[in-house]
Amino acid sequence: xxxxxxxxxxxxxxxxxxxxxxxxxxxxxxxxxxxxxxxxxxxxxxxxxxxxxxxxxxxxxxxxxxxxxxxxxxxxxxxxxxxxxxxxxxxxxxxxxxxxxxxxxxxxxxxxxxxxxxxxxxxxxxxxxxxxxxxxxxxxxxxxxxxxxxxxxxxxxxxxxxxxxxxxxxxxxxxxxxxxxxxxxxxxxxxxxxxxxxxxxxxxxxxxxxxxxxxxxxxxxxxxxxxxxxxxxxxxxxxxxxxxxxxxxxxxxxxxxxxxxxxxxxxxxxxxxxxxxxxxxxxxxxxxxxxxxxxxxxxxxxxxxxxxxxxxxxxxxxxxxxxxxxxxxxxxxxxxxxxxxxxxxxxxxxx
Amino acid sequence: xxxxxxxxxxxxxxxxxxxxxxxxxxxxxxxxxxxxxxxxxxxxxxxxxxxxxxxxxxxxxxxxxxxxxxxxxxxxxxxxxxxxxxxxxxxxxxxxxxxxxxxxxxxxxxxxxxxxxxxxxxxxxxxxxxxxxxxxxxxxxxxxxxxxxxxxxxxxxxxxxxxxxxxxxxxxxxxxxxxxxxxxxxxxxxxxxxxxxxxxxxxxxxxxxxxxxxxxxxxxxxxxxxxxxxxxxxxxxxxxxxxxxxxxxxxxxxxx
Numbered sequence: 001x002x003x004x005x006x007x008x009x010x011x012x013x014x015x016x017x018x019x020x021x022x023x024x025x026x027x028x029x030x031x032x033x034x035x036x037x038x039x040x041x042x043x044x045x046x047x048x049x050x051x052x053x054x055x056x057x058x059x060x061x062x063x064x065x066x067x068x069x070x071x072x073x074x075x076x077x078x079x080x081x082x083x084x085x086x087x088x089x090x091x092x093x094x095x096x097x098x099x100x101x102x103x104x105x106x107x108x109x110x111x112x113x114x115x116x117x118x119x120x121x122x123x124x125x126x127x128x129x130x131x132x133x134x135x136x137x138x139x140x141x142x143x144x145x146x147x148x149x150x151x152x153x154x155x156x157x158x159x160x161x162x163x164x165x166x167x168x169x170x171x172x173x174x175x176x177x178x179x180x181x182x183x184x185x186x187x188x189x190x191x192x193x194x195x196x197x198x199x200x201x202x203x204x205x206x207x208x209x210x211x212x213x214x215x216x217x218x219x220x221x222x223x224x225x226x227x228x229x230x231x232x233x234x235x236x237x238x239x240x241x242x243x244x245x246x247x248x249x250x251x252x253x254x255x256x257x258x259x260x261x262x263x264x265x266x267x268x269x270x271x272x273x274x275x276x277x278x279x280x281x282x283x284x285x286x287x288x289x290x291x292x293x294x295x296x297x298x299x300x301x302x303x304x305x306x307x308x309x310x311x312x313x314x315x316x317x318x319x320x321x322x323x324x325x326x327x328x329x330x331x332x333x334x335x336x337x338x339x340x341x342x343x344x345x346x347x348x349x350x351x
Numbered sequence: 352x353x354x355x356x357x358x359x360x361x362x363x364x365x366x367x368x369x370x371x372x373x374x375x376x377x378x379x380x381x382x383x384x385x386x387x388x389x390x391x392x393x394x395x396x397x398x399x400x401x402x403x404x405x406x407x408x409x410x411x412x413x414x415x416x417x418x419x420x421x422x423x424x425x426x427x428x429x430x431x432x433x434x435x436x437x438x439x440x441x442x443x444x445x446x447x448x449x450x451x452x453x454x455x456x457x458x459x460x461x462x463x464x465x466x467x468x469x470x471x472x473x474x475x476x477x478x479x480x481x482x483x484x485x486x487x488x489x490x491x492x493x494x495x496x497x498x499x500x501x502x503x504x505x506x507x508x509x510x511x512x513x514x515x516x517x518x519x520x521x522x523x524x525x526x527x528x529x530x531x532x533x534x535x536x537x538x539x540x541x542x543x544x545x546x547x548x549x550x551x552x553x554x555x556x557x558x559x560x561x562x563x564x565x566x567x568x569x570x571x572x573x574x575x576x577x578x579x580x581x582x583x584x585x586x587x588x589x590x591x592x593x594x595x596x597x598x599x600x601x602x603x604x605x606x607x
Binding site: 036037070073074075076077095096098099101103105106107109110111112113114118122123125126127128170 | 369450
């Protein structure tokens with residue numbers, strides 16, 4: 001019966017042809033919106049996730065990551081818009097969706113008075129497992145998530161790392177198609193973070209994984225695709241590869257110019273710099289009598305040479321010219337609208 | 352049904368691994384044991400008095416001991432029911448485990464029914480202690496068992512109603528104490544309004560005393576009368592309580 005349903009689900013997915021995703025779609029989110037009395041937590045978000053992909057859900061705290069995930073799992077109902085998981089609509093067929101989703105909320109949903117094994121048995125039964133299959137799955141997830149040694153311990157007495165791993169174990173106990181993990185590495189120590197990341201990576205392929213985080217390296221390390229949201233709106237959705245390429249391709253240069261005889265028209269310099277081929281943006285950094293620094297961003301390619309030439313040819317002094325790297329972090333900050341307070345660009349350092 | 356049983360088992364386990372179940376059982380046994388002793392002593396003394404006077408008044412142990420004790424058990428139950436139901440949903444909401452239940456392939460009503468049944472089971476266990484008391488009556492006397500059985504059925508129905516109300520209250524808050532206190536208040540009100548009808552005959556007092564869960568028990572089941580009218584009252588109340596719990600769970604999805 002299960003396989004029949006799966007087949008059905010895939011046949012539904014074939015309807016979505018023409019989408020630039022080779023793998024069959026597992027999650028489709030269209031114009032998903034969640035409005036509360038006073039604010040809009042999620043505002044018309046649309047994205048798609050292919051089967052077996054690991055997707056990082058990125059955004060500052062309060063951006064609407066948890067709300068979106070909760071709508072996918074059926075814990076919250078969307079105000080408008082739709083979401084399908086494995087071809088089933090979250091509102092129309094919530095039970096079918098829930099059968100195929102494993103969910104780890106921000107705080108692992110553990111009952112402190114239960115032992116680990118007892119808890120996993122309970123969750124396994126809730127998800128529809130029983131008998132020998134259930135025992136097999138419990139052994140499997142215990143081994144996979146490295147919680148076998150605390151099987152007979154009370155959940156209330158486990159350390160944060162173990163609690164998180166038991167939470168992960170309960171999410172994968174029924175071998176779901178889709179795994180939704182809300183900040184799976186929050187509150188762990190560096191070693192545990194690495195272990196958890198490796199575990200998540202190894203779970204990809206069999207499972208489609210959406211994990212939320214506000215830690216960038218985590219996305220770079222574990223995910224194939226990134227969905228960045230900010231203030232409830234979709235800021236960007238791209239593959240990690242593309243974003244990194246974008247980070248490398250773009251160049252950010254700090255340039256300091258001063259006039260020969262002490263006087264220099266600030267606006268003229270800015271206009272001149274903007275005219276240089278390849279420059280996409282010029283931001284004024286500092287403007288004092290004889291110190292005029294700008295941050296110049298180029299869309300692609302090498303512009304430092306042209307910048308230097310332009311300054312010198314205009315008869316100004318070129319005091320400083322150095323590249324500041326454009327990291328994924330900056331792209332993220334740029335997209336989420338926060339101030340890029342890069343250390344490299346701080347005026348004090350350029351003295 | 353299977354899902355309901357899973358929840359039922361988990362809740363019952365939850366009661367019995369924490370001290371709460373043992374505390375409730377002990378307290379209920381002590382209090383109902385005390386009243387058993389009180390009523391039985393009264394009964395025996397009364398019997399001896401009758402003998403000394405030489406009056407052969409017929410004495411009925413069902414009328415004079417079992418019935419007041421059943422009513423008593425119902426009243427004592429009012430005080431314990433908030434302690435049974437206060438954690439049911441409030442605890443899940445506080446600790447976040449409600450997210451697990453709400454995202455598992457299980458329907459809301461299965462969760463609610465499982466929890467309510469577990470609460471009812473614990474109450475039934477508490478009643479077992481009063482049954483121990485009555486066992487003595489059967490050993491040394493000759494009471495009629497049928498009214499007793501009907502009385503127990505009535506007690507279960509009455510408790511089921513209050514437990515359903517308690518379950519609903521618990522689903523409204525994250526705070527167990529608030530859930531317990533509010534449920535206790537409601538239980539208390541439902542108890543005292545039964546006496547309104549005794550002195551007043553206006554429509555409103557009739558309505559009020561009709562709402563009292565105790566009237567529906569005291570005047571029928573406790574007497575050993577299997578009353579369809581009162582059974583319907585209880586079943587409707589239970590249904591309404593659980594129905595509102597389901598609505599409350601659903602509203603979580605919309606506002607959170």
